[in-house]
Amino acid sequence: MVAKAIFYHAGCPVCVAAEHTVANAIDRSKYQVEIVHLGTDKSRVAEAEAAGVKSVPALVMDGAAFHINFGAGIEVLK
Amino acid sequence: MVAKAIFYHAGCPVCVAAEHTVANAIDRSKYQVEIVHLGTDKSRVAEAEAAGVKSVPALVMDGAAFHINFGAGIEVLK
Numbered sequence: 781m782v783a784k785a786i787f788y789h790a791g792c793p794v795c796v797a798a799e800h801t802v803a804n805a806i807d808r809s810k811y812q813v814e815i816v817h818l819g820t821d822k823s824r825v826a827e828a829e830a831a832g833v834k835s836v837p838a839l840v841m842d843g844a845a846f847h848i849n850f851g852a853g854i855e856v857l858k
Numbered sequence: 859m860v861a862k863a864i865f866y867h868a869g870c871p872v873c874v875a876a877e878h879t880v881a882n883a884i885d886r887s888k889y890q891v892e893i894v895h896l897g898t899d900k901s902r903v904a905e906a907e908a909a910g911v912k913s914v915p916a917l918v919m920d921g922a923a924f925h926i927n928f929g930a931g932i933e934v935l936k
Contacts, residue, residue, distance in 0.1 A: 802880070802924050809885075846879065848924050
């Protein structure tokens, strides 16, 4: 079964690097990866916060939030 | 061609979660993943630092260091 992984970002350089490398390296036979730009899709900030996202870029997988380096705090995206 | 990815950790709970989820999700057809425990293999701390690792857990891929959440600073592993 393919699980879902969500990569939240805000278009920042740190986010782009993480997307191109880490998110892109995820095995698509194990995870369906959705890329969400919280800067342009503010309606999903609450969902990201509920999943434990405190900054972007972050990857939510298997019910946990994994912050990858630090691009921006989620507070500035509201 | 399969590139190399190195996951540096120190056995901490944050490290274990990142290893089981993020490191484990990496597509093995794209990356050969090496797992390095810096707590037990201190000879590799200098190599990790040279690659830009400032804390563990961290993933070094494509020449860049991606810190995943925060388990421990590299200073305490020396």
